[in-house]
Amino acid sequence: MVKILRKAIAFGLLVASIDFALSFSHPATSARQLPLRPGISYGDTLVWMSEGRLNDALSDAETVGATWVRADLSWQDVQADGPGKYWWDGFDRLVRAARSRELTVLPVLAYTPAWARPAGCDVPACAPADPAKFAAFAKTAAERYRNLGVHTWEIWNEPNAGFWKPAPDPRAYAALLKASAAAIRAADPKAQIIMGGLAANPTGPGRVSQVSFLSTVSKLGGNRVVNAVAYHPYTYPFLPSAKTRFGTSWEKMRSLRKVLADNETPDLPIWLTEVGAPTGGPGAASDGHAVARETTHVTEKRQAEIAKDTIATAAGDQLISAVFWYADKDLSTDTSSNENFYGLRRTDGSAKPALAALREAIGDVTRPR
Numbered sequence: 001m002v003k004i005l006r007k008a009i010a011f012g013l014l015v016a017s018i019d020f021a022l023s024f025s026h027p028a029t030s031a032r033q034l035p036l037r038p039g040i041s042y043g044d045t046l047v048w049m050s051e052g053r054l055n056d057a058l059s060d061a062e063t064v065g066a067t068w069v070r071a072d073l074s075w076q077d078v079q080a081d082g083p084g085k086y087w088w089d090g091f092d093r094l095v096r097a098a099r100s101r102e103l104t105v106l107p108v109l110a111y112t113p114a115w116a117r118p119a120g121c122d123v124p125a126c127a128p129a130d131p132a133k134f135a136a137f138a139k140t141a142a143e144r145y146r147n148l149g150v151h152t153w154e155i156w157n158e159p160n161a162g163f164w165k166p167a168p169d170p171r172a173y174a175a176l177l178k179a180s181a182a183a184i185r186a187a188d189p190k191a192q193i194i195m196g197g198l199a200a201n202p203t204g205p206g207r208v209s210q211v212s213f214l215s216t217v218s219k220l221g222g223n224r225v226v227n228a229v230a231y232h233p234y235t236y237p238f239l240p241s242a243k244t245r246f247g248t249s250w251e252k253m254r255s256l257r258k259v260l261a262d263n264e265t266p267d268l269p270i271w272l273t274e275v276g277a278p279t280g281g282p283g284a285a286s287d288g289h290a291v292a293r294e295t296t297h298v299t300e301k302r303q304a305e306i307a308k309d310t311i312a313t314a315a316g317d318q319l320i321s322a323v324f325w326y327a328d329k330d331l332s333t334d335t336s337s338n339e340n341f342y343g344l345r346r347t348d349g350s351a352k353p354a355l356a357a358l359r360e361a362i363g364d365v366t367r368p369r
Contacts, residue, residue: 057328110157132179151192153191160208240310
């Protein structure tokens with residue numbers, strides 16, 4: 001998911017003030033021909049919830065007007081005990097609960113059980129030692145859930161960052177993507193494949209920039225086996241609509257589109273499978289008017305402004321097909337990490353202003369005109 005340093009505090013850690021934001025605009029949403037798919041991204045939380053908490057979480061998706069839920073279908077969770085053993089119960093329950101509410105599930109296929117990791121790599125984020133074994137798992141999952149309305153699959157999460165160990169490798173990811181896409185479509189010809197959500201970060205130790213990563217994957221044909229590319233443009237404390245001198249991660253979508261155009265898929269849609277802003281953390285909070293070096297999060301009011309602007313800005317872009325807010329509820333009250341504060345609700349279940357703002361924004365772009 002999201003990391004304090006990787007997000008670079010929306011490119012604001014080294015910025016003295018929000019004067020870098022030169023202008024704000026919302027392109028007209030009337031030009032959109034296909035409806036925007038709004039969703040909530042939950043990570044690997046829903047399968048572990050009690051029945052009551054699961055119902056509460058999915059109720060929040062309904063409350064804000066989301067029609068999709070994004071959740072990890074972790075290989076590590078399903079086959080932790082070996083290649084011949086499966087634990088589907090948690091995801092079965094999630095799919096049935098979502099289906100009863102007419103919510104579409106976007107599973108994220110990722111994370112490797114110990115028996116399938118390469119030697120010397122000992123965490124679930126390790127890339128599979130054998131892509132064919134991961135593809136076989138993907139095919140089994142598609143066979144299991146195709147009759148329950150699951151036809152769209154995201155292949156891995158942030159493979160260009162810390163979720164592909166021991167280090168991001170676009171060539172290895174391209175091989176995994178192509179093998180998985182073929183396996184899923186063999187099980188379900190109706191399947192739609194989404195390239196794993198790219199983190200917005202510069203190239204450095206343990207990460208490859210989203211542009212460089214997509215370029216290599218596309219040169220190897222990965223762009224031709226997917227129906228969309230996923231991207232995670234966290235912009236906080238700036239608004240997605242901000243026009244800046246330095247270029248927020250949202251503005252850098254232009255570079256991703258150039259890569260796709262250069263590789264003969266200029267109209268491939270982009271799915272924003274994670275967007276959001278934390279309201280707590282170890283440093284200072286920004287209200288949007290000033291950004292200090294120690295900024296790690298935003299005020300609750302600013303989170304609500306970002307939520308509203310995210311939907312409006314995405315709806316004005318013809319090539320953005322989906323946008324998923326991360327996350328439903330704060331994970332903890334521990335301020336040592338801003339990871340704990342991305343929720344629309346606080347840990348006690350009380351709503352932050354962002355919940356109402358997101359509901360209003362989704363209503364504005366989805367209600368009949």
